[in-house]
Amino acid sequence: MGRTFGEGWHLLTALSDASFRCDFGETVALLGSNGAGKTTLIKILATLLLPSCGHARVAGHDVAREPERARAAASVVFGGDRGLYARLTGRDNLRFFGMLAGLRRRDIRGRADSVLEQVNLTAAADRRVETYSKGMRQRLHLAIGLMVRPRVLLLDEPTVGLDPLEAQRLREGITSLRDEGVGILLTSHYLLDVERLADRVLLLSGGRIVEDLTPAELVTKSGHAATVTVRGHGRLPAVDDLRLPASVVGTELRGDGTSWELDLRLRAWSAELFGQLGVVFSESRVDDVLVRETRLEEAFTALAARLQA
Numbered sequence: 001m002g003r004t005f006g007e008g009w010h011l012l013t014a015l016s017d018a019s020f021r022c023d024f025g026e027t028v029a030l031l032g033s034n035g036a037g038k039t040t041l042i043k044i045l046a047t048l049l050l051p052s053c054g055h056a057r058v059a060g061h062d063v064a065r066e067p068e069r070a071r072a073a074a075s076v077v078f079g080g081d082r083g084l085y086a087r088l089t090g091r092d093n094l095r096f097f098g099m100l101a102g103l104r105r106r107d108i109r110g111r112a113d114s115v116l117e118q119v120n121l122t123a124a125a126d127r128r129v130e131t132y133s134k135g136m137r138q139r140l141h142l143a144i145g146l147m148v149r150p151r152v153l154l155l156d157e158p159t160v161g162l163d164p165l166e167a168q169r170l171r172e173g174i175t176s177l178r179d180e181g182v183g184i185l186l187t188s189h190y191l192l193d194v195e196r197l198a199d200r201v202l203l204l205s206g207g208r209i210v211e212d213l214t215p216a217e218l219v220t221k222s223g224h225a226a227t228v229t230v231r232g233h234g235r236l237p238a239v240d241d242l243r244l245p246a247s248v249v250g251t252e253l254r255g256d257g258t259s260w261e262l263d264l265r266l267r268a269w270s271a272e273l274f275g276q277l278g279v280v281f282s283e284s285r286v287d288d289v290l291v292r293e294t295r296l297e298e299a300f301t302a303l304a305a306r307l308q309a
């Protein structure tokens with residue numbers, strides 16, 4: 001699908017060729033720099049915007065031809081605390097949005113109890129939303145989205161502004177929905193969300209999906225999977241003379257004659273490297289070896305910089 005805004009000289013292509021699939025029971029994360037088109041894509045799937053070209057289906061329903069059905073299958077949850085009625089209780093917000101979504105009055109009470117439980121808000125259900133923390137409001141947003149038992153969840157920056165504990169609670173809720181078979185499309189600038197939640201990552205750049213891979217494949221693609229730090233004492237090793245394994249793509253040596261530290265940047269990590277490094281450093285006095293796998297954040301930053309270059 002594609003989407004442009006404006007016309008003539010002011011034509012802006014937000015999405016030009018965004019083709020992908022997200023299955024039920026799968027979480028797919030959309031990653032991209034500011035303005036890459038993530039929110040536009042979510043809005044098209046939520047039927048808030050029409051695509052300018054191509055087509056998109058949600059649970060089999062075309063967003064342009066059958067918007068009501070597509071809308072009924074999907075819930076969209078935006079981050080932040082817009083859109084809640086602060087003077088109403090959490091439960092009354094759920095009732096209100098449940099009615100708006102067309103749920104039958106007699107079903108609403110039971111459904112509200114169940115989603116409150118799901119997002120761990122039962123104890124606060126009868127308090128006014130103005131007394132809720134940001135994290136509680138965000139969980140209430142998710143609960144509203146769950147009122148209609150969506151088959152697809154569209155989450156735009158769901159953990160924005162949450163403290164680490166609240167963000168983790170929300171992630172746990174999202175994971176259990178995925179495990180129940182909901183298809184989840186997520187955008188987030190917090191790479192920890194993506195690392196913890198995503199089965200696949202779509203990299204958006206220039207309005208196109210340029211990569212579709214697992215988080216682990218994304219790290220491998222960045223060309224730097226791990227850093228091994230070898231710490232020792234005594235004479236500094238002569239790095240050029242060391243017969244380092246071929247997967248070492250960079251080195252950095254620090255030391256003062258009594259102790260030293262050598263960082264080895266590895267293209268790929270495997271436990272066999274320990275044995276190989278044991279041979280390489282057999283002449284040195286090694287005290288410690290630390291392995292640090294490259295986090296998704298570093299890998300994404302490296303890839304995004306390459307895409308922008």
Ligand SMILES: Nc1ncnc2c1ncn2[C@@H]1O[C@H](COP(=O)(O)OP(=O)(O)OP(=O)(O)O)[C@@H](O)[C@H]1O
Nearest residue numbers: 005006012014032033034035036037038039040041
């Ligand atoms: N209603 C609109 N009118 C004109 N241009 C728009 C409109 N909505 C989005 N755009 C433009 O489309 C492009 C994609 O915007 P979008 O909000 O989808 O990006 P994003 O990847 O979600 O960015 P961010 O990470 O900053 O939220 C941007 O250049 C933006 O300025």
